[in-house]
Amino acid sequence: MSRPTRAVIDLQALRHNYQLAQSLAPESKTIPMVKANAYGHGAVKVSQSLEDIAPAFGVACIEEALELRDAGIKQPILLLEGAFEASELKVAATKGFWVMVENHQQKEAIINADLPAPLTVWLGVDTGMHRLGFQPEDVAEVYRSLNSSRNIRQPIVFTSHFACADDLDSEATSTQIDTFKACAPVTALQSLANSAAILAWPKARREWQRPGYMLYGNSPFAVAQENADLLKPVMSFESAVISLRTIAAGESVGYTANWTAQRDSTIATITVGYGDGYPRNAPNSTPVLINGIRCPLVGRVSMDMITVDVTELTEVAIGDKAVLWGPDLPVNEVASYCDTIGYELLTRMPGRVMRVYL
Template structure:
């Protein structure tokens, strides 16, 4: 390999993070969410490493679930967006997938289906996010229909929090109250806790947790959190300095001449750009680590390269290792400088970046 861009995936860190999630609610089971190619980490390698102890996997759609089955993964797989066509139902039954059910048309397809075996259904309740799910007042009737449906073996209730990553926001209490009322009324097993709720909302623990981004060592919180502080980063994104320029004061660097050197500067060019998934909108000042020391990005990110300030790092030169995020630089720190969230940075990493697993 000549171009030195790489993403090192630390599978033991993912196992640690899964165990940390389960430790928050002893006795609860947990769906390891590996949708979107395991948030950019590689769904198959991640699932294989977790398979010995995971209770179930979570994906967005049947294509992602079938990829796991083709790789030999035998655990239950929750289809978090359910099914998009009635023709998927026989495959769901055959493969042992557990679909979410969020809309009337899905329920009608299920009632009309003749399946080789009945399937568990995760009935989604809209407690206030207003994206997917049934309104709480109609849920008892939906449960009754599902119990009468020969294609359904079991019903579990689920919902999704809109603001669980903001511990001071009152929306989570509102959603939790609406959902808890239904659980008390219907007496069904339930799942509420995404990563943020696992780490910050013990009131939301029920029979099933759904850790997602926390599996990959990224925090959804802006502020410190005692559980998030124990996460281990699962990806180190790195490259190398491929050129060094001595740039006089007053000269500009990069497209658009957006960065002007205020003093004689030593500028390093790094083989990493938005073609690799590094965000083009990363601002001047976005941190990077060169030879173990923090410095900053300067100028605009281009398709294949970006530039960093080496003025105060005289030991750095061509071939110096550059960490874009990882154990020395949390991806959440980078996300803040890019006005985005860790989820985006991890999932947007392109196939051009080779993954290496340890």
């Protein structure tokens, strides 16, 4: 029998979340973000599951796009960070990749390239996040330059990205929307809404929307939100009990002996660790579901194992199911114990964790 650590991926939940995004902006086109191995869920399988309803896909770089093409995905694929080298532009033109243009070097590379076919480009605007994109005062001239190039396929899509859309009380998102409106042509195709904006900022919905985190069934908000509450978690990170022991009060568990039993305790060892993407900095008391019941993590997370206090369980045995996060234990909650975010826990899950698709 193989090691029981696995990520179970519910593809019906994935499609539900995509359709929720589409229903919130029915006049828009919804492009799933499948970068970073589809947030740890498996980019090829996720894209194949959505290819009959998604008009395009979004990735970070050309390597991720080529993986999808090699797997038979035929839709356009948007390179969210654009081309890193001029040589990538010919590949993009040949393979039907869309290219983000966010700085003058990328713009000039496209205009001066010898391409076999024109490119569809997305023109990035820095509306306040100050990470990527042209400054608003430069957008008109950049647009004119691109618009007159034989290497550009019309229409050009104007886009930007929000810094604080997950904060429902912040004024930053409204400010960014206003900045974008002031420099993007009214008649141009536009894309603003990420997951948080799709769910909670109707004024950000445009011709194209870009769901990422919500696609995988997790809320980008720290508080309840009516649309986010309809999401269905896609991943259940599971393992099993591989050993049980009783220790006396005063004995410690794991590396550095950072947890000491205050009573005689039953300790379950679970075959999962930081080598599987479970956070090493998870503190004592982080919840783990054993047979559906919350039990506290005790002792340091090691590379391949964790230990859990199951003293309160009336029944527990080797082979019993353990859930690290999933529909009944949100990844956001686990992340909050670890002073991080669910995005990180999902995307850093390594390849050795088997993905099982339902």
